[in-house]
Amino acid sequence: MKFNFAIAQINPKLGDLKENLKKHIDVIQQAKESLAEIVVFPELSLSGYCLRDLTMEVAIEKDDKFFNPIFKLSNNIDIVFGFVEKGKDKKIYNSAMYISNGKIVHVHRKIYLPTHGMFEELRFMSRGSEVKAFETRFGKVTILICRDFFHPSLLFLAYAQDTDFVIVPSNMPLRGLNGQRPGIQETVEKAADTYVNFFAHFVVYVNRVGFDDGLGFYGGSFIESPSGAKSASADLLKEQLKVGVVDTEDIYRKRQIFPLSREEDLNIVYKNLEKIMEER
Template structure:
């Protein structure tokens, strides 16, 4: 039997567009002799549909879309799609997250998702009722262990995969007990750095444990912050990967149940994956919103704006990117010349708009109020906010998408100016630590076979250039040190004592960095959505109170004590 995995890029809420994409890929699979074609989780609505699922008209339109699909699909082709369906029970959440088998003009069978994630970016328990039982889907003599995304991320996991026991159930093991011929998982599993290897280990483990082939069809594409990498695959019963879809692009993958397994390997590089994920994130944000004429980037001559601009050019093409340099009275010569060189290398439209008149006007306006005080951060930030106003004016006037350029290291500790360099529609690098930004710059140049990003931009000491001779290290630890702390605290959720023990860094230094992270949540809440590329990004997956007060050292000491009650 020939089975196709249709790795498509749906748009949230675009029921008509998603329907036509499903029909197109189903017809392509049918033309190439497929008996069954499998689509990703919630491909009818796009993932995650969030509170669109509370709109009664939307829910009714989803049902009509599924009915239309069933009637319009090629005759005698089995099609598995993902869609929300009403919960027919009197009690519980209003919907199920379902995998539907369509054939001969109707929904022939269905299974519901059992494990509903509510951690990090996920909030499925808000809308969906879990399945109560596991059962096989029997189709043309094939016994299929069909399940949905999280149902394979269970408690019986191999070494190297998160071992936290979030659920009592193991749907795959329960399906295995029913003696399926193979497993099929439909997913909307998001990308993060290293996710490919994690999936490899997990699926190999499932296959070897249950001695069955495993087919995984995963969504590709970006919707706001969340990026899906695809990475659909087929593993033979011994765990060998025998068919591989492309990553970060749509694909149609075929596998014959009678074929002899031959290993399929994909060479993966973490920085290349990060690069491709960010390009996809920018492209889909721009194209799926459909309201912008071009992308706009403020160019400072620094590494963050250069990498952001280069990624935007790859995502959209040079004809749809505009770079603007906005020197102030204290800007270095390289701020302008490096920006100009980058623009020339990328072939984009380039503008120079000095901000001195605006800064002078603000200085004059505030002179009486600031009289008798020493110049400081307030005066420095006027420059950043003058640039922000300039960029937003261009964005408003010409319909450009302003790309925010701040990296994760700076966003983490508040080394960004509200209503200045935080302005924008999407923050491209807000989940990329500064040390990784440099790796991206070098990767971009190697990939291009030329120094697209000027070497001087990569080599010069980073600086906000808001006062004469300023360097980031005047205020911050070296980025290698800062990122070692931030990666452990934000991404790995480790605390002060553990971080000090692992890094050997000064305890006061680490404590100060953690305090800065905690104190700057209010800035992050007002920042644009950022592209998620790690397991713990700022944004919808990290919910920290803005108003809070707690003693880190006292809390850590209490946590180390033996509990005295059985709470």
């Protein structure tokens, strides 16, 4: 199956839900005009990143009517966006929602919330605990948010569920300006190269741009196929909507040429992990 996949590298306003909602609507309309069948926004695309005490104020339940304008646009296009989720369990999560045809298909809650150096997510939000591959009309999708992507264990869980697309909304701040490209971009792209090669799924990495309190998010969003080819890539530091053609045959081909998933024995993983956990 071939289809147009859009990645929306935007710069949200910090804590301004209404303005950001407007921007989402504009960008979704542009994506539709480009005949995209799915559009992915960055992490916390509706709220911005360095929220600190604003976190509580911008948290919304996943079925809040605030989202209605986005739901209404989701008839011909699937949409993934990030928001601060006010959980029914009265906890706050850093979440990304996948919607299609006016309905929530899945909400991923970020599992690994970085809390060190410039990051302080666990101070304001709770951890999610599930990696779930869910069915969409394009195949199985797993969402991982930003830091989740640096934990290969989570990518393995996606792989173990035969994921076709790992979608990674991100807010990755720039650091490392010694080389041709930002150091952090190298880290992300090396990880993606490795994951697509061994797990044979697409990686759709959507980073934001702009600055929150001096943290500059570098952009550089991309769609990478299991062959390592990039069907879309956005520039550094610029707001951009990019649309790439994605062919799911790439997954099939890769899994036949390099049949790691056929060899994979989850029983071995499970038993070893069980033993490791017992001995810890």
